[in-house]
Amino acid sequence: MATEWDCFETDLGAKAWMPSVRFRWMAGSTRFTGLLVRLICLIFIEGLCVESLLTRAHADEPASSATDDSVPDSKAESSTTQASPSPVIEVLGKEASTAQHAFYETDRSIPLEARTVERIAQDETIREKVVFRGVQGFLVPGYLQYATDVLKPRPCVLLLHGWSGSKEHFWKDGGYISGGNIRTALLAAGYAVMALDAQCHGDRIAENDFAPVNHFVDPEIEGIQRKGYFTQQEIYIQTTRDYRRAIDYLETRVEIDANKIGVFGYSMGGAQTFLLTGVEPRVKVSVACATPADNSKFSSIAPQNFAAEIGQRPFLMLMGRTDTMCPVEKAQALLDLIPAAHKQLMFYEAGHRLPVDYVPQAVKWITTHLP
Template sequence: MRRVVSTYRPCMIRSVTLSCALLCGLAAVPVRAEQALEPVGDEAYAVMARSFEYEPAPPMPRFDELREAANGRVRKIVFTGVGTRRVPGYLELPLDGTAPYPCVILIHGMSRSKEFWWSFGTTTEGKHKDRLVGQGYAVLGLDLPSHGERAAENDYLNPAVLLQAGAASRLHDLFTDSVVEHRRAIDALLTRTDIDSSRIGVLGYEFGGVVAFALAAVEPRVRVSVACVPPTVHDRLSVLATQNHAPRIRTPFLMLMGANSPSSTQAEAEQLHGLLAASPAELKVYTSDDRLPIWYVGEAVGWFATHLKR
């Protein structure tokens, strides 16, 4: 089933270069012409997908009790990611409901951190975690490589420097490592008897939305996905090009986009939606830029409520 829902009035929409797309509107750059999104073939994608493979060594997770929140108990999680790097995150388990719990993994954008989701209701994004935990879901959020508590990996520089000329290989590594470490996070989750391994969902925002596309394509344990304003990348040979992952996704997938996004036009969003092999696949477009209105929280939580049922 495929649906496109528009929640905006017609307006002029512009699209910009790759660097701005990845920064999600943090810099002004020249306007570019519209281009068709063309995915690579199966053989080329099989080669590309090797970037997301990893040795299934024990993740060696540690879970430390932190605090009790309004609807759940927050634990600090640390596990082994790419190489010997230790990856920090938060895992919040609901106070109500019966284990094992379904779990939604929240993936932040460029230059943000896991705190993006654990803001205790002071931002729109913090309400995702509150709503999900209040409805009986466990929620996990990590710091991506070079972000948050991992800033030392990039000498405490803003990770956006990886978008500069000459840093393409490091940006590639940031993305592929982010995908692999979320796969490792699922390994860590499944060491717990209170997590339902058959009900794992992901929600990614901006750069995290691109990670969500790749995870949905290559990680069979991800059952349901939501991608919010993922930027468009026209280089079809890039691992960050969502059009390469879309035809390989078979599980329920929701795209939430902004009509005035500087990183993806309406036409690009509709093209990408058309490439999804997921069933169901749905696209909703809001009258906003990449900062989606608060009701997108309800749309995303509702998607999980519908598609992560037993």
């Protein structure tokens, strides 16, 4: 059977090819296989039941379903684009979606074995490089930074980078995602921040034999090509589970108020913001930027299959109006799947790379809903 391929632009501007749907689970994992079989059976029993979204029109209705006067004005605009009369996004039935969520479970009996391997004091902050044990045994590196002039435990925002990026992107001002700008603004507002390297990214490139994470099969090149050891699905799922473990770790830190955890994600990190918020009740507020659309209704990493589980937690989407990775109508569809009263979708006149103007919008959302 022929394989369909998607071409997308990474956060560094390079083009990469990836199969639309690829499932390659860890060999020998009977529990994982059982979950997959259960999911397939549920889908079959439901008669491949798919709930169609957005058949209703959005006549004169802005993309934000709730007005929040505390969110600052910006160059971004709420969408007023009409919804397509045909389904824009298709969503799994509830039982099948719930079965998928089981892939994201973690075993808290596995020791974290966390340790600080570097500690740097600078500009009235402390940045620690922390390493802990992930659920599959891989060591997970990350940075935890917080101000030294705050005596009580402070809220913490998890920072999720994009495909081909790393945690280092949040320690660089400007750049593709303006990561340093968002980190600095959050620290100035009294928050701690923590960023991990996604699986096979940054310091974890050894997990892929030091090959670039974008080294997937290109259908335009003939002959055998080296594939990565991990599929897109595996990287998304494992990274989301790692962030759940990171919250376990934050619960052990006296500097952090683990009852006040927020999430900020860009591109791949934006998609993972949907996944993490959907499966992790300890997340209290979320901001997803430049979230790529997933056109596979049966995908285990499709943001739309996790939106309902966001519940009433405040959720902000910041998108580029001309971003080919997520057209306007699909962004609107994602927003409508979120049941929260406090949700908002804002568009910038940009593509996948948002202007730095998005930073104060994101920070204001977090300070408003995670004081």
